[in-house]
Amino acid sequence: MPAIFPRWTNKIPLAIGVLAPLALAGAVGGIWYYFSPKFTDAGYRPRQPVPFSHKLHAGDMGMDCRYCHNTVERAAHAAIPPAQTCMNCHSLVKTESPKLKLVRDSYTTDEPIPWVRVHQLPDYAFFDHRPHLAAGVGCSSCHGRIDQMTIVEMDQPLSMGWCLDCHRDPEPSLRPRDQITNMLWDPAVDGKNYDAAKDPSRTRQVNPPEHCSGCHR
């Protein structure tokens, strides 16, 4: 009587034994790597309606972030500047530039410029710029080297794990409070000579929340 199953089927259990763990590891690895906000969120770089360059304004011309994002120290939200802020200069320089047409129109008609939002936390997470800047966390710790970006991109994943990584050990990210907008201040280099606990201008230890209601309120 001929065999019902051909000879090679004997290898199936072995193949499954070898391939299944491989496939499982691949799936776990893939999910770990590709489902992480480090993959899905970081690097998001939408095209903006006006080709505004931080590299030119904040980098080459050295403008302070707060010239434009002037509410950042006073409010939770770091406002995107209104057209008037641009017109402070652009009513005097590059007045005919076609790239700035939308800004000029917005200034005269009060029609908002449809900037595309880059950083956005889910609505159930609470974030406030004020305590972070008052504690001396620099813009570049969370937004990267904005002064080198022609188009703003998300530098960090803004995931809950990322927030907590810093909240559990904030000291290495702290800097003197007058350096928060200084993009050249590098925590890895300049931070070595700075000890937040010995800074006389600080009156209290920073105490970032790790309990759920700190950020989900």
Place this chain on the structure above:
Amino acid sequence: MSRSTATTFLVLSLAGCVAGVAGCQGNRSEEPPVHLIQNMDFQSRYDAQEENPFFQPVDCANALNHDCKGRAARAPVPGTVAVGFLKDDDELHRGRGADGRLFDRLPSSIPLTPALLDRGQQRYNIYCQPCHDESGGGKGIATLRGGGFKVQPANLQDPRLRAMPLAYFYDVIVNGKGTMLSYAAQIPVKDRWAIAAWVRTLQAARTPSEGK
């Protein structure tokens, strides 16, 4: 090549292809982040500066005198002032004394302290330095690029401006002057006085004889 090595090879190269197409962490992309499970990411409330389609231009004809540009934040009805926002202190908010003229001192509610001057210096370097440069000479970096400014910023060391009362600088910040637009929206009241005090300090620093 046995069959199982062939399959392993196939699986691996397939994974390689997926990785190649999907790219690495931190890859740049113009596509918005994909979130499969959106739970309560977008709740029925509005963040600051968000768009609200309810107030789209369609409604403009019936908008009476309300803002109809699709902003979620509503502008106050013209002619009204929110509680606590009435700027009724002529001294603090306009720099004018009882005689209605700009005075040459700080308002009495703001004492002159080293902290105020530090603050003034910092704020001056944020808001004025791009055009007026660090010492007030009027050759800020923004005026040197892109073909130059149509009108040069004023030299704050100019004798005419040295003779001006302190509150004049406050007034320029609030109302602008000539081609310089108002900075009232960008700078809160106390910081404006701090900047005015710092401008005076810069002028005094360049005066050989009298100090202030």
